Amino acid sequence: MLGWLPVLAACGPRPPSPVDPLPLVAGAAPAAATAPSDAMPSVPEPEEPPATGTEPPPPGGRDRASLFPPPAEECPLGDPGPLADEAARLVVPCAGRAPCTVEWRCDAGHATDGAALVVLRLAVPSDPELEFECHAFEYWLLPAAAEGPPEMLLRVCNDGYGASGIGEDTVVVGDNRLVHSTYGGSAWRWATSREVRLVPRELLAESSGGWWNLGANTEQHSWSWETLSGSREWYSPPCDEQGEPLQEEEPALYCASYVPQFQLDAAFVRDGWRETALGECGVRVAADGSGGFLLGGTAGEVGDAALTVAAAPGPVLFVELRDDELRDGADGDRLELWLIDRMFETDYMNPCLPPVAIPPPRWWVFGATDGRLFEGERDGAPQVKVVRGGEAGAHWARLRIRLPASTAALAVVFSDVDDGGVVERTLSTVRLDRDDPGPLGPLYPIPGEHAGCAVEDGRLAPFRHPPDEPVSP
Numbered sequence: 001m002l003g004w005l006p007v008l009a010a011c012g013p014r015p016p017s018p019v020d021p022l023p024l025v026a027g028a029a030p031a032a033a034t035a036p037s038d039a040m041p042s043v044p045e046p047e048e049p050p051a052t053g054t055e056p057p058p059p060g061g062r063d064r065a066s067l068f069p070p071p072a073e074e075c076p077l078g079d080p081g082p083l084a085d086e087a088a089r090l091v092v093p094c095a096g097r098a099p100c101t102v103e104w105r106c107d108a109g110h111a112t113d114g115a116a117l118v119v120l121r122l123a124v125p126s127d128p129e130l131e132f133e134c135h136a137f138e139y140w141l142l143p144a145a146a147e148g149p150p151e152m153l154l155r156v157c158n159d160g161y162g163a164s165g166i167g168e169d170t171v172v173v174g175d176n177r178l179v180h181s182t183y184g185g186s187a188w189r190w191a192t193s194r195e196v197r198l199v200p201r202e203l204l205a206e207s208s209g210g211w212w213n214l215g216a217n218t219e220q221h222s223w224s225w226e227t228l229s230g231s232r233e234w235y236s237p238p239c240d241e242q243g244e245p246l247q248e249e250e251p252a253l254y255c256a257s258y259v260p261q262f263q264l265d266a267a268f269v270r271d272g273w274r275e276t277a278l279g280e281c282g283v284r285v286a287a288d289g290s291g292g293f294l295l296g297g298t299a300g301e302v303g304d305a306a307l308t309v310a311a312a313p314g315p316v317l318f319v320e321l322r323d324d325e326l327r328d329g330a331d332g333d334r335l336e337l338w339l340i341d342r343m344f345e346t347d348y349m350n351p352c353l354p355p356v357a358i359p360p361p362r363w364w365v366f367g368a369t370d371g372r373l374f375e376g377e378r379d380g381a382p383q384v385k386v387v388r389g390g391e392a393g394a395h396w397a398r399l400r401i402r403l404p405a406s407t408a409a410l411a412v413v414f415s416d417v418d419d420g421g422v423v424e425r426t427l428s429t430v431r432l433d434r435d436d437p438g439p440l441g442p443l444y445p446i447p448g449e450h451a452g453c454a455v456e457d458g459r460l461a462p463f464r465h466p467p468d469e470p471v472s473p
Contacts, residue, residue, distance in 0.1 A: 068134050068135040068157065068158055068159060069158055069168075070137055070158075070169075071137060071156050071158070071168075071169035071170060071171045072168065072169070072170045072171070073104060073106070073121075073170075073171050073172075073173075074170070074171070074172040074173070075104075075106035075107070075173055076172075076174060077106065077107035077108070077109060077173070077174065077175065078106075078107050079105050079106065079107070080105055080106075080107040080118050080144065081105065082102075082105070083118060083142060083144060083146070084145075084146045085146045086102065086142075089142060089146065089149075089150060090102070090120075090122070090140075090150060092149060092150065093122060093138070093140055093150055093152070094122070094124070097124045097125060098125075099123075099125060100122055100123065100124050100125075101122070101123045102120050102121070102122060102123075103121050103122065103123040104120065104121035105118060105119070105120055105121075106118065106119045106120075106173040107173075108141070108173050108174070108175070108176065108177075108178070108198055109174065109175030109176050109177075110175065110176060111143075111176055111198065111199035111200075112176070112199065112200065113199075115143050115144070115145065115199070116143065116144035116145065117141060117142070117143060117144060117176060117198055117199065118141075118142050118143075118144050119139055119140070119141055119142075119153065119173045119178065119198075120139070120140050120141075120142060120150075121137055121138065121139050121140075122137075122138045122139075122140060124136065124138060134157040134158075134159045135157070136155050136156065136157045137155070137156045137157075138152065138154070138155050138156075139152075139153040139154040139155075139156075139171065139178075140152055140153060141153050141198055141199075153178060153198070153472070153473060154171070154178070154180055154472060154473045156169045156171070156180075160184070161182065161183070161184025161185070162184040162185040162186050162190075163185075163186035164184070164185060164186050164187070164189075166183075166184070167182070167183060167184035167185075168182070168183045168184070169181070169182055169183075170182075170183075171473075176197055176198050176199060177195060177196070177197060177198065177204070178195070178196055178198060178473050179193060179194070179195045179196075179473070180193065180194055180473035181193040185210070187212060187213050187214055188210060188211075188212055188213070188349060189210060189211050189212075189213055190208070190209065190210040191208070191209050191210075192206075192207070192208045192209075193205075193206065193207050193208075194206050194473050195473075196471055196472075196473045200466060201467070201471055202225075202464075202466060202467060202471065203225055203467070203471045204224070204225055204226050205222070205223065205224045205225060205226065206222075206223055206225075207220070207221060207222040207223070208220075208221050209221065210348060210349070211348070212348075212349075215237070215245065215351075216235060216237060216248065216251040217235060217236050217237070217348045217349065217350075217351075218233070218234070218235050218253065218348055219232075219233070219234045219235075219347075219348035220232070220233050220234075223258070223444070225450075225451060225464060227280075228260055228280075228281070228446065228451060228453075228462050229257070229258070229260070229283060229284075229291070230257070230258045230444065231255065231256065231257045231258060232255075232256055232258065232441070232442070233253045233254065233255040233256075234253065234254050234346055234348055234439070235251055235252070235253045235254060235348060236346075236347070236348050236349075236350045236351070236352060236353050237251060237351075237352050237353070238352060238353050238354075238355070239352035239353060239354050239355075240352075243352070243354070244352065245351055245352035246352065252433075253431075254346075254431075254438040254439050255293070255430070255431040256411070256429060256430040256431070256440065256441025256442070257283045257285070257291060257292045257293075257429050257430070257441065258283065258441065258442065258443075258444035259282070259283055259309050259310065259311050259317075259410065259412070259429060259441065259442075259443050259444060260281070260282060260283065260310055260311065260443075260444050260446050261310075261311040261312065261313065261315065261443045261444060261445045261446060262281065262310060262311070262312060262446050262448075262452050262453045263312070263313070263446070263448035263452055264310075264312040264452075264453065264460075265454065265455065268312075268455055268460075269312050269314075269316055272455060273318055273387075273398060273400050274387045274398070275458065276455050276458060276459060276460060277320065277396075277398075277458065277459040277460070278308045278310055278318060278320045278398070278459070278460050279453075279459035279460045279461055279462075280460075280461065280462055281310050281453035281460035281461070281462055282308045282309050282310030282318070282320075282460075283308070283309050283310075283429055284306060284307070284308045285306065285307040285308075285414075285427040285428065285429065286302040286303075286305075286306050286427075287299065287300030287301060287302060287303070287304035287305040287306065287416075287425060287427070288300060288301065288302055289427065290302065292307070292427060292428055292429050292430075293427070293428045293429070293430065293431045293432070294425060294426070294427060294428075295413065295426040295427070295428050295431075295432060296423065296425070296426045297416070297423055297424050297425030297426055298424060298425055299425065300424075300425060304323075304324065305321075305322060305323040305324070305414075305416050305425065305427065306320075306321070306322040306323075306427075307319070307320075307321060307412065307414040307427045307428075307429075308320040308322075309412045309429055310453070310460070311443055314402065314403070314405070315403045315405075315407055315443060316400060316401070316402055316403065317382075317399075317400070317401040317402075317403055317410075317412070318398070318399070318400055318401075319335065319398070319399040319401065319412060320396060320397070320398045320399075321333070321335070321368055321396060321397045321398075321399075321414055322390075322394070322395070322396045323395055323396075323416055324393050324394065324395070325393075325395060325419070326368060326369050326388065326390075326395045326396070326397055327369070327417050327419070328367065328369050328370065329367070330367075330374055331417065331421045332367065332368065332369065332417055333367075333368035333369060333414070333415060333416055333417050334365050334366065334367065334368055334374070334414075334415040334417070335365070335366045335367075335368045335399065335412070335413070335414055335415075336363065336364070336365050336366075336411075336412070336413035336414075336415070337363070337364050337366065337382060337401065337410065337411075337412060337413075338361045338362070338363050338410060338411040338412075338413070338430075338432065338437055338440055339361055339362050339363075339382075339403065339404065339407055339409070339410050339440075340358075340359050340360075340361045340362075340407075340408050340409040340410070340439070340440055341359075341362065341404050341406040341407055341408060342359055342406060342408055343408045344357065344358060344359055344408065344439070345357065346358070346439045358438060358439050359408075360437075361409075361411075361437050361440060362376070362377070362380070363375075363376050364376030364377075364381055364382065366384055366399075368397055368399075368414065368415075369386065369388055369397050370386055371384035371385060371386040371399060380404065382401045382402055382403055382404070383401070383402040384399055384400070384401050385399065385400045386398070386399050407443075408442070409439055409440035409441055409442050409443075410429075410440055410441060410443070411428060411429055411430035411432050411437070411440045411441060412428065412429045413426060413427070413428040413429075413430075413432060414426070414427045414428070429441055449465060450464065450465060450467075451463065451464040451465065
């Protein structure tokens, strides 16, 4: 993870301006939800529309630098200076493209085998006869030692990236890392980012988002392939009786941490889950709300209590609860399960949502330690099995829950009850409003050929497969 980059917190504010594109989520689990007043999106001031009858200046009236601006660049490790025999090593990328010069150099730290790395940006000519040809900027990777051919990393061509013509690229090079972020659009803005390891080349994290510059509509997604965790936040206002957007002073985003769905071994799904901790596989919500959401009660230290949730196809849900003391009975610790059992659209580009756009969820409350159903309809209730263990001060319960095949979205909530029967804290995979549950959170299928989890030393351990071909930032 590039530690100096801003990290987009779950339910954080949208990008406020073209010079502050979508922050990157690079290798970090979703941040904890804050108090509702802090979690509301900041709605930017609408941009002034162009005066009637005005047109943007014609391409011929602007220089190429303003038509096709270069990326903003960050190089925290510094400029390494010219490399030994640099010109000779660039013969291949510069062939037939004179003049071809190095405009920018950046120290890229070291590969996993210790080899020093450098990233270069080349200045290559455009065809003068093609007046409107987008001017490209190319980034190449070279080992610092005079050995090995250069590798093309990225070719950037900013033609405005949309009707607004305000598109931007940002390139950040770190220690064996490169992050490319892009911003553009019209009144409907968008932004994306990808973080890759340079050697060996691998996608580490990605994020994307969009928002309406004239209203509160927004959507943001992030996923880390390093931690196999991510989150989604989304909002479109409700419609009034005339089908027009209702203007809300402090619109609250629908926010959820993804529940990863792994291609888990059949033996684990059948019975192995009883003896196997979930480990680092699944969304893990700690006592302070990090990784998910603290819906109520008192935040504790990270190790005080935890809710971990993972899924397998079926779908089958695996839930692990950890606490200093797990309490039995109707007044003990509880697990809530909210399900929406049909597909639906949650598109922030809908100007507004009619009341029937998001189906109402079904809801159940189970005993956290024995799976007994305390609230909710028995007809169609998920099948729950439980195993528990631990010792004084470190108890755990693990549940396998077979969900309806039609499950489209869910929320998993753990109410940690103290010895007085009072809920000490409530942890959740979704920032859930029980009076207005919203779209809940989707399962996030993980392709087995890319990554997954396998049993190792009594716990699930994440793994990743190297890509068949090098990925591009």
